[in-house]
Amino acid sequence: MRMSHLVGRTMREDPRDATCPSHRFLIRGGYARQVSAGIFSLLPLGKRVVAKIEAIVRQEMDALGAQEVLMPVVLPAELWEESGRYQNVGPELLRFRDRNDKNMLLAMTHEEAVVHLARTEINSYKQLPATLYQIQTKYRDEARPRAGLIRVREFTMKDAYSFHASWECLDEFYEKAREAYIRIFERVGLDNCLCIESDPGMMGGDVAHEFIAVADCGEDVVFVSPDASYKANREVAMAAWKYEKSDPLPLEKVPTPGKQSIEEVAGFLGVGPENTGKAVFYTDSDGNLVFAMIRGDFDVNESKLRKILGVAELAYADDEAIKAAGAEPGFASPMGLDPEKVKIVVDNSIAGSSNLVVGANEKDFHYKNFNLDRDLPDVETVDIALVRDGDPCPLTGAPLKALRGIEVGNIFKLGVKYSEPMNCRFLDSNGKSHPMIMGCYGLGVGRAMAAVVEQSHDEWGPIWPLSIAPFHVHICALDPAKTGVRETADQVYEALTAEGVETIYDDRGAKAGAMFSDADLVGAPLRIIISPKTLADGEVELKKRGEKEGERIPLDALIYVVKTRLNGASDPRK
């Protein structure tokens, strides 16, 4: 590619709203342009990177025996009514009507569509297992897109769906898929990508993993033990908290006028937040009131609570609902509440602590010296606490470290969540009908590109791994009007291209500094600098992206050296 004809100009200054490196460089380098909030066009450079990621994904999926298909982005609502998601999913599902007033939607994922295929094409155990995948646009009407290409509304995703006659078969395939994902992320150059257990959430099923590319601008928080033996995302993370109990003191009602929050109450009574009990009220999807109690220095992990209660959604309860159950907002206590009206869930931290300050269910009063086993006996406690940075690892006891990361992939054991309601069944060898056991496997292609930039860049631009670099070699012809420079550069470009080396050639005759800066933004692993200075000795310079000094190579050995470098090092960054 001659740079003089490449569409997609580079920019010297950061776009105003770019906050993280991938956003800055992908815009400045001419990889992508924003069209609307969370909606981007890819320019040739970006399209090349994405195509390479897709090629790697295809290879690994094909190696798993998965078969590529293509399903529509626009789907009829009735298909989603079958699974129940048309009602269950919130406004992030974009719904609209076609000209015949029929309810339609933009697919945010394709379980329904793939089940529609599978239930007509697959009927017998003899056809199982089977895996279908596609690389297709998804749309999620995110409330707030952010961080450039990391959280967007329209995006390209590889999604695969496996169908099995037995759970054992799913388990076996799931593990293979998990390993394939690890290989994919290695190959695209995400050096720091964690595969961790995650909360299946609304997806259903009980096993799920997500792949988190560690990066400061990521939105997900994961906890990792120092020896990496334990890693889990914030929703499911546990810790080996230690508690100390002391002798129980008599319960004492004390006035706490206007002091409602933990901070206020603890400050007013001169104790630490760890000496208080926090009351958090939720309403579940069926309208039931839930009272979660946890020590004042912890926060409630809603994912854990949802799982324990077996409910899909929890929202903070309003004051009216709390009062209706006999509790006083801001001064609430589990003591004396009617278990018929409110479901009480108590965290282990409460059982492990003594003489806590809790509400008195009376405005402007709290109790001192609450002890669970004495004051609220026969309550089974559970873990509903959110892990904090530095909490002890459940395996080793060492302090857990909180890391931020970008979720670049997730895999789920779906089981029969979709096949059952949607009637996707097969006949076994005895002629009996069963719902197919399913797994699904998602991977964000554009996100992966952004994540690589997050993990591999310097102050000038991306440092692409060879595997997904838009070009492998970048030729800079310095001062091309001088004797032989343009001719030599043309010849080198033609020769490399003829050899199948993906080469971009800066033939614009720009200032050296401008060319170097643009070459840094393009981020090709190898750079050839052709200038009068070295050409006089029959040499050119060869330099790795990110290195300050290059080396001189005799012109007649150049093609050979470049090819050797590219073949020899799978990752020229190292």
Add this chain to the structure above:
RNA sequence: CGGGAUGUAGCGCAGUCUGGUUAGCGCGUUUGACUGGGGGUCAAAAGGUCGGAGGUUCGAAUCCUCUCAUCCCGACCA
């Protein structure tokens, strides 16, 4: 959905508080010259519904009302 901020040339910004001729600057773009190793110098040029609508006024980028868009923090999130 709550809180905050911003919309002026392709990009980054000034001008708005305190209304007053043809709306500026830097980068980029085009033309020419000198240059030539991390965005050089000089000369010339093109490029604007000042986000939109309504209003106040002799006069609005500037004041008022409404509206749209984008970003940030939070809520939310297959």
